[in-house]
Amino acid sequence: MAIRRAVAPGSFDPITLGHLDVIERASKIFDEVIVAVLINSTKAGLFSIEERIDLITRSVSHLKNVRVDSWSGLLADYCEDHEIAAIVKGLRAVSDFDYELQMSQMNLKLKGIETFFMATKPDYSFLSSSLVKEISKYGGDVGSWVPSHVHLALQSRFGK
Numbered sequence: 245m246a247i248r249r250a251v252a253p254g255s256f257d258p259i260t261l262g263h264l265d266v267i268e269r270a271s272k273i274f275d276e277v278i279v280a281v282l283i284n285s286t287k288a289g290l291f292s293i294e295e296r297i298d299l300i301t302r303s304v305s306h307l308k309n310v311r312v313d314s315w316s317g318l319l320a321d322y323c324e325d326h327e328i329a330a331i332v333k334g335l336r337a338v339s340d341f342d343y344e345l346q347m348s349q350m351n352l353k354l355k356g357i358e359t360f361f362m363a364t365k366p367d368y369s370f371l372s373s374s375l376v377k378e379i380s381k382y383g384g385d386v387g388s389w390v391p392s393h394v395h396l397a398l399q400s401r402f403g404k
Contacts, residue, residue: 262368266334283316
C-alpha cells in the first residue's frame with residue numbers, strides 16, 4: 245500500500261492555533277504530513293525561516309506523523325520531488341477559496357497534485373498571522389490564538 249503523504253504549505257509567520265488545527269486534522273487523514281514553510285526572498289518575515297521551523301516543530305511535536313521542512317519555488321515541484329500527492333489548505337472565508345481554487349487548479353494541471361480544502365473551525369475563522377503580529381506589536385494579548393511558546397517569542401520580538 246502506498247503511503248498517503250500530504251503537504252501543508254504556508255509562510256507560518258508565526259504559526260497560529262488555526263494552522264495547528266488544520267495540521268492536526270490532516271494528520272488523522274494522511275499517513276504523513278509535511279508542514280512546508282515558504283521561503284520568499286522578496287518578503288522579510290518577522291521570524292527567520294529557521295525560527296519559524298523551530299516554532300512549528302515545537303508546536304507539532306505531539307504529532308508523530310508530522311514533520312517540518314522549507315521550500316523555495318513552485319509547490320508543485322516540491323510535491324513531485326518529495327513524492328507528495330496532496331496539498332492540504334485551510335479555508336477561513338470565501339475570499340480564501342477564490343485564490344486557493346486557482347492555485348489548486350494550477351497544481352493539478354502542472355503536476356497532477358490534488359488539493360484538499362479544510363474549512364477552518366469557526367473559533368479560528370478570523371485568525372491570520374498578519375493580525376496576530378499586528379495585535380502583538382501594539383501590546384495586545386494574542387495568547388489564546390497561538391501556542392504558548394509562540395506567544396513568548398512574539399512578546400520577546402516586540403520587547404513586551
